[in-house]
Amino acid sequence: MDTPARPPLNFDPLDPVALTQALIRCPSVTPHEGGALALLDHVLSAHGYVVERPVFSAPGTADVENLYARIGTQAPLFVIAGHTDVVPVGDTAAWTRDPFGGALEEGMVHGRGACDMKGGLSAMVAAVLRFRRENPDAPGSIAFLVTGDEEGPAVNGTVKLLDWAHGRGERFDHCLLGEPTNPATMSDMIKIGRRGSLTGRLTVNGKQGHVGYPHLADNPIRGMVRLLAALDATPLDAGTQHFDPSNLEVTTLDVGNPATNVVPAQAKAVFNIRFNDVWTPETLAAEIERRLREAAGNAVRYEISFEPTNAVAFLTQPGPFVAMVADAVEVETGQRPALSTTGGTSDARFIKSYCPVVEYGPVGKTMHQVNESVAVADLLALERITHRLLTAYFAVQHET
Incomplete structure (x- = not known):
């Protein structure tokens, strides 16, 4: 049965601003597709791409497209990654x-996802379409790897999409991920x-009791303070050449005790470590277990x-690919990026197992905020930078 013809798009997909606006109008709040992937499918299919939209599932999570x-069909395969x-x-x-x-008002495109990351993805799509139009015989291949599960649990998204693609024989050479990296x-x-x-x-476990009879109780808060102090007393590390020192932050501390005359039975804490x-x-x-064990001794039950x-x-x-991305940014902006x-975290943590990955995208000042927006100038700059990167990348492949 033939696939019914799709109506023509009412905007130019080579215009990153118009494409950003169109994607924002798709209410694709995780895990709902919201029409965003269908729109990309329409755009890419019309320009010769073979498009597939696998749906992945896992117990306790929503299905994600x-x-x-x-x-x-030939190597190298350059991948543009992102999420809608x-x-x-x-x-x-x-x-x-x-x-x-x-x-679109006063040089800004407004809406949820404008900078994180429908704007970045749109600029890269527009750049790829322009590059292919200008270079139809360019060596190698270009692919888009787009998920609907980056802002959610990240269970049925990029991690499974990568495995699915690899199982079909796809072998990626390099990847550019369009997250909003610029401050x-x-x-x-x-x-x-x-x-x-x-x-x-x-x-930390204690023994509930009356504050007036402390010898009959065991206050777990003292033990909790002791253990948290031990975790924070010595830095986890001094950082490395490309990473800041790892940091531990206590995010929740609770005893669940509404009474002022009762020693609580338990104290609970949650902490998160961003590590290098x-x-x-x-x-x-x-x-962490070693530090807790030494601090607790026989005095704290935890x-x-x-x-x-x-x-x-x-x-x-850092190497030729990283330098190529930095070169493209420097030529278009006049300044070399750090x-x-x-x-x-980002989905780059999954992609890195399949190929080298670099992230570069719009200014992210308003990501996840009320009145999220992205500058038109940033979208146009990202389109030019991506186009320049593709030109340099495939020029090298042609030379070799």
């Missing part, structure tokens, strides 16, 4: 514009790695557990 599109899902808008009344309206200007930084993330849950490439989740957990994590520290070593590993 993803997109993989490729043009070309967005975080919830929160209180809609707090927005000065429709969060899914994609309004203030498009010349600030590219990400060549990310810190890992490990969350621990600590419980000195550690793995396993070695870091062992170090329990420690760690949440499963797929956020490990990684580094894309090589950074700061910030939270």
Whole structure:
């Protein structure tokens, strides 16, 4: 049965601003596709891409639709990665514009996902389409790896999409991920790695009793203070060449005790560690357990557990590919970007197992905020930078 013809698009997909607006108008709050992947499918299919949209599932999580599109059959295979899902808008009344309206006003595109990361993805799509139009016989292949599960649990998204593609024989050579990496200007930084993330849950057990009879009770708060002080007393490390020192932050401390005359039975704390490439989740957990064990001795009764994590520290070593990205940014902006590993986690932590990956995207000042927006100038700059990168990348392949 023939696939019914799609109506023509009412905008030019080679215009990154128009494409950003169109994607923002798709309410793709995780895990809902919201029409965003269908829109990309329409755009890429019309330009010769073979597009597939696998759906992945896991117990206890929502099904998530993803997109993989490729043009070309030969190596090298350059991958553009990103996500179309967005975080919830929160209180809609707090927005000065429709969060899914994609309004263009005073040089800014407004709406949820404008900078994280529908704007970045749109600029890269536009750049690839322009590059292929200008270079139809360019050597190698280009693919898009797009998930709808980056802002969610990241279970049915990129990690499974990569495994799915690899199982079909796809072999990636390099990847550019369009997350909003720049703090203030498009010349600030590219990400060549990310810190890992490990969350621990600590419980100190005491004995409930009357505050007037402390000899009959055992206050767990004293033990908790002792253990947390031990975790914070000595830095985990001094950092490495490309990473800041690992840091531990206590995020929750609770005894669940509404009474002022009762010694509580338990004290609970949650902490998160953003760690560098000195550690793995396993070695870091062992170090935390060692510190707790030494601090507790026989005086504090406690329990420690760690949440499963797929956020490990990684580094894309500076080399020809990193330099090529930095060169493209410098030529278009006039300033060479810093090589950074700061910030939270991203899907680059999955991609790094398949090929070298660099992150570069719009200014991220308003990501996840009310009135999220992206500058038109940033979108146009990212389109030019991506186009320049592709030109240099495939020129090298042609020479070799």
